[in-house]
Amino acid sequence: MKGVEMPEINWDELKDLAIEAMKTAYAPYSGYPVGASALVDDGRLVSGCNVENASTGLGTCAENGLVSMLHRTGGGRLVAFYCVNGNGDVIVPCGRCRQLLYEHGGPNLLVTMPSGIMRMDEVLPQGFGPADLALVATSQITIDTPYALRESDAEKEKKDK
Numbered sequence: 319m320k321g322v323e324m325p326e327i328n329w330d331e332l333k334d335l336a337i338e339a340m341k342t343a344y345a346p347y348s349g350y351p352v353g354a355s356a357l358v359d360d361g362r363l364v365s366g367c368n369v370e371n372a373s374t375g376l377g378t379c380a381e382n383g384l385v386s387m388l389h390r391t392g393g394g395r396l397v398a399f400y401c402v403n404g405n406g407d408v409i410v411p412c413g414r415c416r417q418l419l420y421e422h423g424g425p426n427l428l429v430t431m432p433s434g435i436m437r438m439d440e441v442l443p444q445g446f447g448p449a450d451l452a453l454v455a456t457s458q459i460t461i462d463t464p465y466a467l468r469e470s471d472a473e474k475e476k477k478d479k
C-alpha cells in the first residue's frame with residue numbers, strides 16, 4: 319500500500335450503488351432485500367445483493383456477492399463500505415460479514431453504520447484475521463501481506479510515508 323494514493327470516497331455514489339444492488343436481491347422467503355457496495359483501493363466500485371434459497375440455511379448475504387465481485391474484477395482491498403435494506407436505510411453488517419469485511423478491508427476499512435461512519439476495527443474490535451495466522455511458524459501466510467496489517471502496523475505505515 320505504501321506510496322499508493324487512496325481514491326476519494328464518494329458516499330452518495332456508494333449509497334446509490336447499494337440501493338441499485340438491493341433492487342436485484344433474491345429474497346422471496348424473508349422479504350428482506352439487502353444491497354452492499356464498496357470502493358476498492360484502485361478506485362473500482364463493487365457491489366452485491368443477498369441471495370436466498372429454498373433450503374433456508376444456504377442463503378448468502380450481500381457482502382458475499384460483493385467480495386466475489388472484488389476478486390472477480392481484479393482483487394485489491396476494500397476502502398469504504400455501504401449497506402442498505404429494502405427501505406434504502408443503512409444497516410449494519412451481520413456478525414459473519416464483519417469477519418468477511420475485516421479479511422478484505424482490514425482494520426482501516428470505513429463502514430457506514432446507522433450511527434455514522436466507523437472504522438472496521440471499531441465494527442469488529444480485536445478481530446481475528448490473517449495476522450493471527452501469520453504468528454504461527456507453520457502458517458503459509460506472512461506478516462508483510464497487506465491483508466495481515468493490524469491497526470498498529472497500519473498506523474506505523476502511515477507514519478513512515
Ligand SMILES: [Zn+2]
Pocket residue numbers: 379380381411412413414415416
Ligand atoms: Zn451477513
